[in-house]
Amino acid sequence: MGTGFILIVGCIILAAGSVSLMAVRLSNRHLLGLGWLGGAFATGGAGAMLLGLSGRLPEILTFLGADGLVLLAFVLLHVSFTELLDTSSLLPRFGLVLLAIEVAAYFLDVHLMPNAQFRVIVISLLIAAQLAQTAFFLLRQPKKGILAPVWFNIGVLAGFGVLNLIRATAAILRMVKTLFQIPVDTSAVYVLFILAALGLAFGFFWLTTAQLANKLEYLASTDPLTRIYNRRAFLEWCDREVIKSQRTETPFSLLILDLDHFKRINDLFGHHSGDAALIAVVETMQNAVRGIDILGRWGGEEFVILLPGASAEAAMIVANRVCNAVKAMRLPAFEQKEPSKDPEQHLTVSLGLSTWRGPEDTIKDIARRADSALYQAKAAGRNRVLVQA
Structure with missing residues (x-):
């Protein structure tokens, strides 16, 4: 199974997921976070499409465009969790810093030290950093009634984060030409990327239903005026x-x-x-x-x-x-x-x-x-x- 075919399939799956999530969000304004999650799927799908067209497009689209969109997808994923669990501030300051680093890394690669492994190292470490922030954000949330879906999402985030760290380590070893090498199958990485996206979509829906159940239980058991038990x-x-x-x-x-x-x-x-x-x-x-x-x-x-x-x-x-x-x-x-x-x-x-x-x-x-x-x-x-x- 070729890498291009996997990316095309991934693009279709993510695009379909984005449309579905947007439709659900528009049909019910109380389902927080789904709009941002749909945006994450859309940008991830666009990034997969640009990766699939690598070699046939200008380098700025395949490096800065594809990698930037994939990273942006994980930033938007973090925003979706933030809106669902804590709406105090939706501005992804850490994610914006990571995106700025990605832009700086592009110009560094093009003008100072062009190297394919450098690109892999940068995007893998930036994605791992964003995944770590989202996992720690979920870890800090009150777990009453949402323990299982929270830990499921943390598990998916941690697993994909470790994969990106392994990928970055393998690229570093190839870059410095050490005798010890870590074999990394690019096709397998893209398949795992798609599976992680599907797993996070499932985990997000699970968390959403748990949150709604908590709110309904609170409304059913609380006096609306005094906020004590009815x-x-x-x-x-x-x-x-x-x-x-x-x-x-x-x-x-x-x-x-x-x-x-x-x-x-x-x-x-x-x-x-x-x-x-x-x-x-x-x-x-x-x-x-x-x-x-x-x-x-x-x-x-x-x-x-x-x-x-x-x-x-x-x-x-x-x-x-x-x-x-x-x-x-x-x-x-x-x-x-x-x-x-x-x-x-x-x-x-x-x-x-x-x-x-x-x-x-x-x-x-x-x-x-x-x-x-x-x-x-x-x-x-x-x-x-x-x-x-």
Whole structure:
């Protein structure tokens, strides 16, 4: 199988992949990175075509054009991963430096030291450098929910990077005419280039679907206003804690709390200000609870806190801390519907506490007792914690 035939096949595969990726990206704007990946396939395909026409085109097209386009393809691949995982900055500064080095190497080869092996060394090392940057970028990403696709992509990047380092080493040995030589089959290198492109396309799609699944899970389990767990997700955590306690016989506690007279905030300032107050209360509670405690929104101005491993006495300490922290809050002076003598608004909270009693105790029973304690706290004058262990 000739090198030219392999490059033509590669060009067709990459061009078809580029069109497909662009079409998918245009059909769904939420699929980040696919446009850049399509661009990477397009430039890689163009580079393969120029390599296939080597000898029939001016040298600037086969050296600077082909090698530059192949390197640009890997720079765009890095941008596609960046857009998918971290959209803070899409400018490929490192990639632009590598492209500038490629241009400088062309003029050095043409005017000072023309050598075919020099060209192979430069492009192989530059591609390996870009692959290394992309692999390290993926390595730094949070792996929750995307561990397998991230490591798959790192594996493909690392494997192709090592191949380019071997190719550069072989070219250096041929250039200095040492007795030790590393045989490198150019056709095999191009086949592996095509396989790496296909592997990265598969890995990127895998990573995209994993990211989308993570986002959907986040949206399904998070309260959109306060960014804490919604009722469904919170109950799942409670079920897991019940199973853990049944296995270890370690107690846990549940707090249900309600903001006192919260309707007054909505009536006086409007629902927008009420939403801002809820967010401020959640932030205050997050600072008051332990690091292992789990907050959820039960509904309206009612919240719940799961305290893993906490006895009634330990939970009471946390509950009082939450109660005092909310009482100490000073809400900003919102624009009022009606005049008020108090420029700062105060909030208090009533809490009901219940603790797991044993293997026969269900989360419904615990929540029922905590809810009963909450209404007792309301009836007793609010701004307090009552226990129904």
